[in-house]
Amino acid sequence: MTRKIALAALAAVVVFHVIVFIEFGTLWVGALAGYQELLLVFAFLLPTFLVHAPLARLFGADRLTRPPATVKALLEGLCVVLVSLVFWVVFFSLPQHYLVPTAEITPKALRLSLAVSAVLSLFFYYFVEREHSRQHLQQEVVRVAELQKETFQAQLEALKNQVDPHFLFNSLNVLGSLIHLDPDRAVQFLSQLAEVYRALLDTGAQPLVPLRSEMALVRAYASLLETRFGEALRVEWDIAPAWEQALVPPTAVQMLLENAIKHNGSTPRKPLHIKVSIADGMLVVANNRQPRTGAVASTHTGLRNIQRRYHHLTDRLVEIVPTPEVFVVRLPLLTAPAA
Structure with a gap:
Protein backbone atom coordinates (compact mmCIF):
# COMPACT_ATOMS: atom_id res chain seq x y z
CA MET A 1 0.00 0.00 0.00
CA ARG A 143 10.76 -21.30 -4.96
CA VAL A 144 8.71 -24.35 -6.00
CA ALA A 145 11.63 -25.76 -7.99
CA GLU A 146 13.99 -25.33 -5.02
CA LEU A 147 11.47 -26.89 -2.66
CA GLN A 148 11.02 -29.86 -4.99
CA LYS A 149 14.79 -30.24 -5.19
CA GLU A 150 15.07 -30.22 -1.39
CA THR A 151 12.26 -32.78 -1.11
CA PHE A 152 13.90 -35.08 -3.64
CA GLN A 153 17.21 -34.69 -1.82
CA ALA A 154 15.58 -35.61 1.49
CA GLN A 155 13.98 -38.71 -0.03
CA LEU A 156 17.26 -39.69 -1.64
CA GLU A 157 19.12 -39.28 1.64
CA ALA A 158 16.48 -41.31 3.46
CA LEU A 159 16.63 -44.11 0.89
CA LYS A 160 20.43 -44.05 0.90
CA ASN A 161 20.43 -44.38 4.68
CA GLN A 162 18.00 -47.29 4.51
CA VAL A 163 19.92 -49.22 1.84
CA ASP A 164 23.26 -48.36 3.39
CA PRO A 165 25.27 -51.62 3.59
CA HIS A 166 25.63 -51.30 7.36
CA PHE A 167 21.90 -50.84 7.80
CA LEU A 168 21.10 -53.83 5.61
CA PHE A 169 23.83 -55.94 7.20
CA ASN A 170 22.61 -55.15 10.72
CA SER A 171 18.94 -55.60 9.77
CA LEU A 172 19.59 -58.97 8.10
CA ASN A 173 21.67 -60.10 11.08
CA VAL A 174 18.82 -59.19 13.43
CA LEU A 175 16.35 -60.93 11.12
CA GLY A 176 18.54 -64.06 10.93
CA SER A 177 18.79 -64.25 14.70
CA LEU A 178 15.08 -63.75 15.19
CA ILE A 179 14.20 -66.50 12.70
CA HIS A 180 15.81 -69.06 15.04
CA LEU A 181 15.03 -67.45 18.38
CA ASP A 182 11.58 -65.94 17.81
CA PRO A 183 9.95 -66.61 14.41
CA ASP A 184 6.96 -64.46 15.26
CA ARG A 185 9.15 -61.45 15.97
CA ALA A 186 11.10 -62.19 12.78
CA VAL A 187 7.90 -61.93 10.77
CA GLN A 188 7.03 -58.71 12.59
CA PHE A 189 10.52 -57.31 11.93
CA LEU A 190 10.26 -58.09 8.22
CA SER A 191 6.83 -56.49 8.09
CA GLN A 192 8.18 -53.35 9.74
CA LEU A 193 11.09 -53.20 7.31
CA ALA A 194 8.65 -53.39 4.40
CA GLU A 195 6.51 -50.70 6.07
CA VAL A 196 9.49 -48.34 6.18
CA TYR A 197 10.11 -48.70 2.47
CA ARG A 198 6.42 -48.45 1.63
CA ALA A 199 6.06 -45.24 3.66
CA LEU A 200 9.10 -43.73 1.96
CA LEU A 201 7.74 -44.51 -1.48
CA ASP A 202 4.24 -43.24 -0.61
CA THR A 203 5.49 -39.73 0.09
CA GLY A 204 6.33 -39.32 -3.60
CA ALA A 205 7.33 -35.75 -4.53
CA GLN A 206 5.02 -34.08 -2.04
CA PRO A 207 6.48 -31.02 -0.30
CA LEU A 208 4.24 -31.65 2.74
CA VAL A 209 2.56 -34.71 4.23
CA PRO A 210 0.10 -35.08 7.11
CA LEU A 211 1.76 -35.74 10.45
CA ARG A 212 -0.22 -38.98 10.58
CA SER A 213 1.65 -40.29 7.51
CA GLU A 214 5.04 -39.12 8.77
CA MET A 215 4.44 -40.77 12.14
CA ALA A 216 3.51 -44.06 10.46
CA LEU A 217 6.95 -44.02 8.84
CA VAL A 218 8.72 -42.93 12.02
CA ARG A 219 7.03 -45.51 14.24
CA ALA A 220 7.88 -48.31 11.81
CA TYR A 221 11.47 -47.09 11.60
CA ALA A 222 11.73 -46.73 15.39
CA SER A 223 10.38 -50.23 15.85
CA LEU A 224 13.16 -51.56 13.64
CA LEU A 225 15.71 -49.68 15.71
CA GLU A 226 14.26 -50.92 19.00
CA THR A 227 14.35 -54.49 17.74
CA ARG A 228 17.97 -54.02 16.73
CA PHE A 229 19.22 -52.19 19.83
CA GLY A 230 16.91 -53.78 22.40
CA GLU A 231 17.10 -52.18 25.86
CA ALA A 232 19.80 -49.79 24.64
CA LEU A 233 17.18 -47.64 22.89
CA ARG A 234 13.93 -46.24 24.21
CA VAL A 235 11.59 -44.15 22.09
CA GLU A 236 8.73 -42.29 23.75
CA TRP A 237 5.73 -40.81 21.94
CA ASP A 238 3.43 -37.99 23.05
CA ILE A 239 1.39 -37.00 19.96
CA ALA A 240 -2.23 -35.96 20.48
CA PRO A 241 -4.64 -37.20 17.75
CA ALA A 242 -5.81 -33.62 17.20
CA TRP A 243 -2.48 -32.85 15.49
CA GLU A 244 -2.60 -35.72 12.99
CA GLN A 245 -3.77 -33.46 10.14
CA ALA A 246 -0.99 -30.90 10.65
CA LEU A 247 1.62 -30.90 7.89
CA VAL A 248 5.37 -31.52 7.94
CA PRO A 249 7.99 -32.04 5.22
CA PRO A 250 8.23 -35.77 4.40
CA THR A 251 10.96 -37.80 6.17
CA ALA A 252 11.91 -34.79 8.35
CA VAL A 253 11.14 -36.55 11.65
CA GLN A 254 12.71 -39.79 10.46
CA MET A 255 15.90 -37.91 9.58
CA LEU A 256 16.03 -36.56 13.15
CA LEU A 257 15.84 -40.09 14.57
CA GLU A 258 18.66 -41.12 12.24
CA ASN A 259 20.66 -38.14 13.46
CA ALA A 260 20.21 -39.16 17.11
CA ILE A 261 21.27 -42.75 16.45
CA LYS A 262 24.27 -41.68 14.36
CA HIS A 263 25.79 -39.31 16.90
CA ASN A 264 25.04 -41.07 20.18
CA GLY A 265 26.16 -44.32 21.73
CA SER A 266 23.91 -46.51 23.87
CA THR A 267 24.01 -49.54 26.11
CA PRO A 268 21.36 -51.33 28.19
CA ARG A 269 22.80 -49.58 31.27
CA LYS A 270 22.93 -46.19 29.55
CA PRO A 271 20.16 -46.32 26.97
CA LEU A 272 19.55 -43.60 24.40
CA HIS A 273 16.23 -41.91 25.13
CA ILE A 274 14.39 -40.27 22.22
CA LYS A 275 11.14 -38.46 22.86
CA VAL A 276 8.81 -37.26 20.09
CA SER A 277 6.15 -34.84 21.35
CA ILE A 278 4.21 -31.68 20.53
CA ALA A 279 4.47 -28.39 22.40
CA ASP A 280 3.31 -24.90 21.43
CA GLY A 281 2.46 -25.89 17.88
CA MET A 282 5.89 -27.46 17.35
CA LEU A 283 6.86 -31.08 16.92
CA VAL A 284 9.72 -31.69 19.34
CA VAL A 285 12.34 -34.42 18.92
CA ALA A 286 14.68 -34.61 21.93
CA ASN A 287 17.36 -37.08 22.94
CA ASN A 288 19.88 -37.34 25.75
CA ARG A 289 23.41 -36.69 24.57
CA GLN A 290 25.84 -39.62 24.81
CA PRO A 291 28.55 -38.87 22.23
CA ARG A 292 30.16 -41.92 20.72
CA THR A 293 33.71 -42.69 21.83
CA GLY A 294 34.86 -42.85 18.21
CA ALA A 295 34.68 -39.63 16.21
CA VAL A 296 31.67 -39.52 13.91
CA ALA A 297 32.05 -37.38 10.81
CA SER A 298 29.12 -35.02 10.46
CA THR A 299 28.26 -32.67 7.59
CA HIS A 300 24.95 -31.61 9.20
CA THR A 301 23.37 -32.24 5.80
CA GLY A 302 20.17 -33.61 7.31
CA LEU A 303 19.52 -30.63 9.58
CA ARG A 304 20.39 -28.13 6.82
CA ASN A 305 18.09 -29.93 4.43
CA ILE A 306 15.20 -29.69 6.89
CA GLN A 307 15.91 -26.01 7.54
CA ARG A 308 16.03 -25.18 3.82
CA ARG A 309 12.77 -26.96 3.15
CA TYR A 310 11.03 -25.04 5.95
CA HIS A 311 12.56 -21.82 4.61
CA HIS A 312 10.71 -22.41 1.32
CA LEU A 313 7.46 -23.31 3.06
CA THR A 314 7.03 -20.80 5.90
CA ASP A 315 8.54 -17.89 7.80
CA ARG A 316 8.57 -20.00 10.96
CA LEU A 317 12.02 -21.28 11.86
CA VAL A 318 13.29 -24.72 12.78
CA GLU A 319 14.65 -24.44 16.33
CA ILE A 320 17.81 -26.39 17.18
CA VAL A 321 18.72 -26.32 20.88
CA PRO A 322 21.86 -28.28 21.80
CA THR A 323 22.93 -28.45 25.45
CA PRO A 324 25.54 -30.65 27.17
CA GLU A 325 22.74 -32.95 28.39
CA VAL A 326 20.15 -33.02 25.57
CA PHE A 327 19.78 -32.26 21.89
CA VAL A 328 16.42 -30.79 20.93
CA VAL A 329 14.97 -29.97 17.51
CA ARG A 330 11.59 -28.24 17.16
CA LEU A 331 9.78 -28.42 13.83
CA PRO A 332 6.88 -26.03 13.10
CA LEU A 333 3.61 -27.82 12.43
CA LEU A 334 1.96 -26.28 9.37
CA THR A 335 -1.67 -26.11 8.39
CA ALA A 336 -3.03 -27.36 5.11
CA PRO A 337 -2.75 -24.74 2.33
CA ALA A 338 -5.95 -23.06 1.20
CA ALA A 339 -7.45 -24.57 -1.94
Missing part, protein backbone atom coordinates in the same frame (compact mmCIF):
# COMPACT_ATOMS: atom_id res chain seq x y z
CA THR A 2 2.77 2.45 0.93
CA ARG A 3 4.58 1.58 -2.29
CA LYS A 4 1.47 2.31 -4.36
CA ILE A 5 0.87 5.65 -2.61
CA ALA A 6 4.47 6.73 -3.20
CA LEU A 7 4.33 5.63 -6.84
CA ALA A 8 1.03 7.45 -7.41
CA ALA A 9 2.39 10.64 -5.80
CA LEU A 10 5.56 10.57 -7.90
CA ALA A 11 3.65 9.82 -11.10
CA ALA A 12 1.12 12.58 -10.36
CA VAL A 13 3.89 15.18 -9.92
CA VAL A 14 5.63 14.13 -13.14
CA VAL A 15 2.44 13.97 -15.23
CA PHE A 16 1.13 17.26 -13.85
CA HIS A 17 4.32 19.19 -14.62
CA VAL A 18 4.64 17.63 -18.06
CA ILE A 19 1.13 18.83 -18.90
CA VAL A 20 1.89 22.28 -17.46
CA PHE A 21 5.06 22.50 -19.54
CA ILE A 22 3.26 21.46 -22.73
CA GLU A 23 0.45 23.97 -22.15
CA PHE A 24 2.34 26.97 -20.72
CA GLY A 25 5.98 26.33 -21.60
CA THR A 26 7.06 26.42 -17.95
CA LEU A 27 7.19 24.07 -14.96
CA TRP A 28 5.88 26.72 -12.54
CA VAL A 29 2.14 27.14 -12.26
CA GLY A 30 2.33 30.45 -10.44
CA ALA A 31 -0.83 30.42 -8.34
CA LEU A 32 -1.08 27.94 -5.49
CA ALA A 33 -4.70 27.25 -6.47
CA GLY A 34 -3.40 25.79 -9.71
CA TYR A 35 -2.00 22.87 -7.76
CA GLN A 36 -5.52 21.71 -6.99
CA GLU A 37 -5.37 19.82 -10.25
CA LEU A 38 -2.20 18.09 -9.05
CA LEU A 39 -4.24 16.65 -6.17
CA LEU A 40 -6.89 15.54 -8.66
CA VAL A 41 -4.29 13.77 -10.78
CA PHE A 42 -3.06 12.01 -7.63
CA ALA A 43 -6.67 11.13 -6.67
CA PHE A 44 -7.11 9.57 -10.13
CA LEU A 45 -3.82 7.65 -10.21
CA LEU A 46 -3.96 6.16 -6.70
CA PRO A 47 -7.16 4.07 -7.12
CA THR A 48 -6.00 3.23 -10.65
CA PHE A 49 -2.76 1.76 -9.32
CA LEU A 50 -4.58 -0.04 -6.51
CA VAL A 51 -6.94 -1.80 -8.90
CA HIS A 52 -4.10 -2.85 -11.21
CA ALA A 53 -2.91 -5.56 -8.79
CA PRO A 54 -6.21 -7.53 -8.71
CA LEU A 55 -6.52 -7.08 -12.49
CA ALA A 56 -3.05 -8.57 -12.96
CA ARG A 57 -4.00 -11.52 -10.72
CA LEU A 58 -7.26 -12.00 -12.63
CA PHE A 59 -5.45 -12.22 -15.95
CA GLY A 60 -2.45 -14.08 -14.52
CA ALA A 61 -1.00 -17.19 -16.10
CA ASP A 62 -3.14 -19.54 -13.99
CA ARG A 63 -6.45 -17.72 -14.53
CA LEU A 64 -8.84 -17.40 -17.47
CA THR A 65 -7.22 -20.24 -19.37
CA ARG A 66 -10.16 -20.86 -21.69
CA PRO A 67 -9.94 -17.76 -23.95
CA PRO A 68 -7.16 -17.75 -26.59
CA ALA A 69 -4.07 -15.73 -25.68
CA THR A 70 -4.92 -12.94 -28.15
CA VAL A 71 -8.47 -12.58 -26.88
CA LYS A 72 -7.25 -12.66 -23.29
CA ALA A 73 -4.73 -9.88 -24.00
CA LEU A 74 -7.41 -7.71 -25.67
CA LEU A 75 -9.80 -8.26 -22.76
CA GLU A 76 -7.05 -7.35 -20.31
CA GLY A 77 -6.22 -4.09 -22.10
CA LEU A 78 -9.92 -3.23 -22.46
CA CYS A 79 -10.50 -3.74 -18.75
CA VAL A 80 -7.58 -1.46 -17.90
CA VAL A 81 -8.92 1.27 -20.22
CA LEU A 82 -12.51 1.00 -18.94
CA VAL A 83 -11.37 1.18 -15.32
CA SER A 84 -9.23 4.23 -16.09
CA LEU A 85 -12.16 6.02 -17.78
CA VAL A 86 -14.49 5.32 -14.85
CA PHE A 87 -11.87 6.52 -12.37
CA TRP A 88 -11.18 9.60 -14.53
CA VAL A 89 -14.83 10.61 -14.28
CA VAL A 90 -15.21 9.79 -10.58
CA PHE A 91 -11.88 11.04 -9.22
CA PHE A 92 -10.89 13.77 -11.68
CA SER A 93 -13.67 15.16 -13.85
CA LEU A 94 -16.42 15.48 -11.25
CA PRO A 95 -14.16 16.87 -8.47
CA GLN A 96 -12.66 19.34 -10.97
CA HIS A 97 -16.14 20.58 -11.85
CA TYR A 98 -16.79 21.46 -8.20
CA LEU A 99 -13.29 22.56 -7.12
CA VAL A 100 -12.46 24.57 -10.26
CA PRO A 101 -15.88 25.65 -11.58
CA THR A 102 -14.37 28.48 -13.63
CA ALA A 103 -12.21 26.13 -15.69
CA GLU A 104 -13.37 25.90 -19.29
CA ILE A 105 -12.85 22.49 -20.87
CA THR A 106 -13.27 22.32 -24.62
CA PRO A 107 -14.39 19.10 -26.33
CA LYS A 108 -10.86 18.76 -27.75
CA ALA A 109 -9.31 19.08 -24.27
CA LEU A 110 -11.84 16.60 -22.91
CA ARG A 111 -10.97 14.01 -25.57
CA LEU A 112 -7.27 14.62 -25.04
CA SER A 113 -7.66 14.20 -21.26
CA LEU A 114 -9.54 10.93 -21.69
CA ALA A 115 -6.93 9.62 -24.11
CA VAL A 116 -4.04 10.64 -21.84
CA SER A 117 -5.65 8.98 -18.82
CA ALA A 118 -6.19 5.73 -20.76
CA VAL A 119 -2.61 5.73 -22.10
CA LEU A 120 -1.20 6.51 -18.66
CA SER A 121 -3.20 3.69 -17.13
CA LEU A 122 -2.06 1.22 -19.81
CA PHE A 123 1.55 2.36 -19.48
CA PHE A 124 1.69 1.96 -15.73
CA TYR A 125 -0.23 -1.32 -15.86
CA TYR A 126 2.00 -3.07 -18.37
CA PHE A 127 5.32 -1.57 -17.38
CA VAL A 128 4.86 -1.51 -13.62
CA GLU A 129 2.18 -3.87 -12.32
CA ARG A 130 2.48 -6.60 -14.94
CA GLU A 131 6.26 -6.55 -14.69
CA HIS A 132 5.98 -6.82 -10.91
CA SER A 133 3.53 -9.73 -11.27
CA ARG A 134 5.82 -11.43 -13.77
CA GLN A 135 8.78 -11.17 -11.42
CA HIS A 136 6.67 -12.47 -8.53
CA LEU A 137 5.56 -15.43 -10.67
CA GLN A 138 9.17 -16.17 -11.58
CA GLN A 139 10.11 -16.08 -7.91
CA GLU A 140 7.31 -18.53 -7.12
CA VAL A 141 8.48 -20.87 -9.89
CA VAL A 142 12.03 -20.76 -8.52
